């Protein structure tokens with residue numbers, strides 16, 4: 488079985504989980520905990536949720552299509568810390 492970074496699925500879950508959190512600075516662990524709480528159907532796909540894939544000011548190999556666009560839900564503040572846009 489091929490594993491892919493299901494960034495489109497994790498993107499939608501991330502956007503839902505971050506609703507109402509605009510302006511808050513959250514760590515990777517806090518973001519993942521929020522997604523698991525608010526979007527429990529993410530299940531095992533939580534392992535593919537990397538906040539660094541969904542930043543307007545940062546990108547990585549294999550990032551989501553929102554990366555470096557105005558659709559990105561996060562801005563990278565520092566390593567492991569993100570601000571909700």
Ligand SMILES: [Zn+2]
Nearest residue numbers: 498541551553
């Ligand atoms: Zn995204």
